Amino acid sequence: MRSYEEAFSPYWHPVAYSHELKERPLAARLLGTELVVWRTGSGVSATQRYCAHRGADLCAGDVVGEGLRCAFHGWTYGQDGRCVRIPSQPGAPIPSGAALRSFHAAERYGLIWVCLAPQPAAPLPHWPELEDGSAATVALPRLDWNISAGRMVEIVLDVTHLSWVHRGTFGNPEQQEVPPYEVERRPDGLRAQITYPALAPGLEGAPPKVDKTMLTYEVVFPFAARLAFKPTLFFKHTVFAIASPWSEEKMQCFYFASYHPGLRMFPDIFVKSELAILEQDRLVAEAQRPRAHPLDFSGEVHVRADRLPIEYRRGVIALRLGRPVDAPVPG
Ligand code: FES
Ligand SMILES: [Fe+2]
Structure with a gap:
């Protein structure tokens, strides 16, 4: 190791x-x-x-x-x-x-x-839409959390927590079951797609509306995630979350979104709602133990719905073992 x-x-x-x-x-x-x-x-x-x-x-x-x-x-x-x-x-x-x-x-x-190493092992992530002039971006202040970079990416990839942790923001408490989904392993990362019935707050006291949202997750190892949101009601946008490890137990996350440049009100709405959502995540994530990203699966019990964060952890363990991320890990 x-x-x-x-x-x-x-x-x-x-x-x-x-x-x-x-x-x-x-x-x-x-x-x-x-x-x-x-x-x-x-x-x-x-x-x-x-x-x-x-x-x-x-x-x-x-x-x-x-x-x-x-x-x-x-x-x-x-x-x-x-x-x-x-x-x-x-x-x-x-x-x-x-x-x-x-x-x-x-x-x-x-x-x-x-x-930091004399030879980079991989190029920077490939995110052409950030450079072709088709999108504007809005960044949150750095997220300065006392968690490991790996745990940060896992919470971004965690499909199951939406209906629990994000109650009151966009989580839908009625939707607790996670339908089966596939995770594609790539040489440099992962990809998965799910549809989630998010709750959009109702205006002027009206009840919240279900906003069927297609979520496309893409990971570039070790700590970068791209999450495309295609809602039916709210604006289409893409979130980029890149955790930067200070140590094994501490990271800062660079978190920004790309959106259609014509949506002038998007940055304000995004920053306000995303900070509330991420505060819900932070409270859970900073209290998780162990703080360091676990190096095996023996101390935690995972189920099928956790497939995406599990596949991610397999890849990170492979990196710690000096193996390719898409290779099976023994045990
Ligand atoms: S020049 Fe003397 S400490 Fe930097
Ligand atoms: Fe979350």
């Missing part, structure tokens, strides 16, 4: 929304590593957060033409992390150890992504 950090370091994870990274360097955290990210002339850069000279916090530094300049003594680092300037001795050679650990960094889909 590989360690948590070893298993997930070779994947890309979001560490910030693009709109959070302005002209100042920004602190980030991923799999136990403290990072600083900043905008270079040509893209984004991610390095260790603390200066190689005497450990100052580079988030307090400045982005200058040559790179990132520490505020303590002005040492300046290029985007590959190597020190390019030591102002206290301008003529002397720069010591070879004067470098920051630097990591792969990319900006895509409104997010800053980082991969």
